[in-house]
Structures are given as structure tokens and as C-alpha cells.
Amino acid sequence: MTLAAAPDAAANRRGIQLMVCAMLVFAVQDGISKHLATHYSPVFVTMVRYWFFAVFVAAISARKAGGLRKAARTSLPMLQSFRGALLALEIVVMISGFAMIGLVQSHAIFAGYTLIVTALSGPVLGEKVGWRRWTAVCVGFLGVLIILRPGASMFDPGALVALLATAMFAGYHLATRYANRVEGGTISFFYTGVAGAVTMTLIGPFFWTPMQGWDWAWMGALCVTGMAGHYLLINALDSAEASAVQPFAYLQLVFASAIGVGVFGESMDALVVVGAALVVGAGLFTFWRERAASARPSR
Template identity: 30%
Template sequence: MTIGSRTAKKQTPRPTPRKIPAAMGQPATGHQERPGRGILLVLLSTLFLASSDVAAKHLSASLPALQIAWMRYATFTLIMISAFGATRGALTLRSRRPGLQLLRGLGMVGSAILFISSLGILPVADATAISFISPILVTGLSVPLLGERVGPRAWAAAFLGFAGVLVVLRPGQGAFQLGAVLPVLAALCWACALVATRRVAADDSAQTTMTYSALVGLVILTLLVPLVWTPPGAAQVLTGAFIGFASTTGHWLVAQAYRFADASRLAPISFAQIAAVSVVAYLVLGAVPDVWTWAGAGIIAGSAVVMAREGRRATSRPTAS
């Protein structure tokens, strides 16, 4: 290594380089400002996540939601084992916050079960649009659980987001069904998992968090799936494996994207998943979202963008000395 003219500068030891890939569920800590690359990665992730959701919608016509979720988590766990290896995988189970890791895992698997269950009732574009209220729910939960302060603009945006959900669901109309609240509950579980992620991020590595997510979900679903097990055919097994592969890859791409750009810049791009789901659903299922779905999705997206900007202002605001 060449040494510049600042010879008097004290050399401090650098952190140990990562020996395993960056986590597939959380942003890596090393940040490089390359927003173009981050945006491209998010756009690519929407194709994988949309394909996973549409495949789950297709499979929900023949298999129970619990079984589809089990296939997804089984594939997720196999990918984790392949990525980290048995030895490293065992090391990542050493958590400083095992209780919170368990709660986070429960929130994630609950979200998966509820969202996949909603696909048997709602068009996939509707369920996807509603699920994007999770950042709004995180804002509400961060006040009692994390002690964070939320400004009036953020609260106004949160209420606007809920209005967008009502536009999609249209309560009181013939299109509304009681089961349509399932994606709302799925978003609530996901929001709880995100809040737990904030709490454990300072104590555990991203690999530890991912390992707990995979194992907790697989154990829970393995205990529940015998209650509804339906012998799958070869095509159904392959579809279930594809769901797990596509969802894991999509989340990994999102994690990589956050290495290159801030959340406030990437959050609006993530709403491209609604458009991606609509295109894939049309190509595979022949489903076309109605105008209410697009209108509600636009309102939800706008509210989330406002909240992301407000969050960025809050974190960048200088503290009083």
C-alpha cells in the first residue's frame, strides 16, 4: 500500500472484511453513493418479487397457503445453508438478542402466511398494493416501541396511505370481502418485523438475522403444515421452489441496492413492484387491475414517499448543542 504525504496520520486498524455475502434481508453497513446502481437493483428485484407473488397466486388455487409458505421457507433455508455452509450457519445462531430474533421471525412468517392467504381472495395486484402500507405502520409502531418522534406531516401522510387502502378495498361495495383485510394484517406483521430489525441491527450481524428468519419460519411452518398437507405434484413442487428462490433473490437484491443509495431515494422506486406484478399477472394469469387499484396504489405510494422524505429530514436535522 502506498503512503501519501500525510505521514503523521495515525493508521487505525480496518474492520475485518466480510467473509460471507451481504445479507439478503437487510442493507449492508458499507455505503457507497451510486444511486443509479441502487435504482437498477431495486427495479430488478421487483421482477423477482412480482414473479414470486404471481406464482403463489397461481399455486393458491390448488394448495393451502400454509403449504405454499412452507415450500417458500424450505427453499429459503436451503439457500441459506448453501450460501453460508453448515459451520458458518451454526456460528450465525449466536445472537445477543435471541428473544427479539424469535419475535422478528414470527412477524415475518406471519406476514408470509397472511399475504399468501389473501391471494386466494384478492387479485395479486390489489394484495401487493395494500401490503405497501407496512412503512406507514412502522411509523406508528416506532412511537411506542422505539420512542421515536413523528411529525405532523408524517402523520398526515400515514392517514393518506390508509385512505389509499380504502380506495383499493372499497368497503361497502360489492368488490369488498371481509378476507380482504388479510394483506393489511400481513403488512402489520411485516411492520413488526421491521421494528424488531431496527432493535437487533446494533447487536447482531445481518447473517444472524437472516439465519434466524429462515429457521424460525421453517420450524413454525413444519409444525403447522401437517394439518393442511395436500400431496403435491411435480409441477407444484417446482412452482413452490421457484417461489422461494424468486422471493429470496428479490430481497437479496433489495439489500444490495441499499448499499448504493439512501432509503429515501429508493423507496419510491420500490413501488414499481405494483406495476411489475400487474404485468406478470397479465402475462401469466390474464388478470388486469382496475382503475381503483391503480388509484389506491398511487395514493399509498405518494404517502410512503412523503414519509420517507420526512424521515430523512428528521435524521439529518442537526441536534441542539
């Protein structure tokens, strides 16, 4: 039994290592996005980023069995197109949040998307959510309120922008869960890139801004980190069980906050730390409860 279990343990360790690297790369990408968004429209930045991402998605899909034709064959064209467009627009909103309130507070709020997914998984996906997970959702939203500080920064446009991005990403996550149940992840991944690129190409040219000097290098770095992050993430999920690597996705909050403080001089006060700890702790608990519920034998 020990010998049989060893390869799984080794694969999970490799998957965790890849996941940690992916979160670091995505945090660096967020830092570059913040830098560019202070000089250029987030719509323009996202459009260029998606052009390269669509090429990356097409290349990955072409290498799989059945190639591009199989990846593009969907029985849910409206849903797949909607979720791809929604993610692209969410990135625009999130980058706007980076520029307005910084990486620390944006990511602290954004970590609450898992709680929205848990709260809506019952009515939207028909999943059973017990009282323990509902309690965790309430605790997590308390953490979000601590970060937002009702009566103070609750009406800060930047905080509301980050909150909107959180809700949009939760909607994308729910739509992806449903689509993957019907068609699997390969088709969903293809439409994430292609539908997002089409959406941004339709609206992005209206925000076109000539780039200056070294900013093209930063844009190139943004595209490279985007592709590298997704490559690491795909390999992490291919190498290990999702339940083993998913909790480490919260490290993006840690890495992005470090970049925000160390590079951009952002502050990290006690209330943001406490609120983020509640949000992350509640998210990890809901994930653990989902894992326990799925492992429980059905009768």
C-alpha cells in the same frame, strides 16, 4: 470533490438497478405463489419455500466473518425467533390474499405497511414523528379506505386477509428495526430464515398435499425466485445507501399488478389506482421526511 463523489453515484446507480431487478423477481414469485395457492394450501407452499430459503440463509451467513456461530449468537432470542415466525406466517396470510382477491388489490393494500410503521414508530421505537408525517399517514390510510371501499368490499374476507398481512408485516418491520439497533442485520437475517423454517416445519406437515406433475416445477421456480430476489436485495443494499434504493421497493406493486392483469386477467379499476397512488405517494413522502430528519444535524 467531483471525483470523490463519482464512485458513490455509480454505486447508487448499481444499487438501484439491483433493487429494480429484485422487485421484479419478487413480483414473479408472487405470481407463482398465487398459481400454486389455487391448488395447494398456502401453509404447504410456504413451508417448502422456507426449507430452501433456510438453506440459502445458512449459506450466506456461513460466508460472513465468524460464520454460522456468530450469526446465531443473539442476546434477543425471543424477539429474533418471534420476528422470524411472524414473517413466515405473514407470507402464509399474504399468499391467501393473492388467491382470494388477486395480486393487484392485495399489493395495493399491502403498500400501506410503511404507514403503519410510521404511525407506530413513536410509541414502539421512541422515534419522533412530526405533523407532516402524521398528515401523510392520514392521507395514506385514506387511500387504503378507497381501495377497501367501506360498505362494499370492506367486509370482503380477501380484503381483510390482505389487511391482516399488511399489519403483520408492519409488526415484523418494527421488530426488525429494534433488533438491528441492538445486534445488526446479520443476526436478524439468520433468524429470519431459520426461525421461519422451524415455524413452518412445525405446522406445515398437517397441510401436506401431494403435488401433481408440473406443479413441482412451479414450486422449484418459487424457491429459485425467492433466493434470487433476496440475493439481489442483499447486493442492492450492500452496493448503495438504503435511502437511495428503498423508494424503488414500491415497484413491486407495479410489477405484481402487471402480472395480475396480464397473466391472471385481474381488473384494475379507477378506485384501486387512485387509492394505491395515495398510499404510495404518502409512503414516499414519509420516507423522504425520515431521510431529511436523519440528515439534520443534532444540537
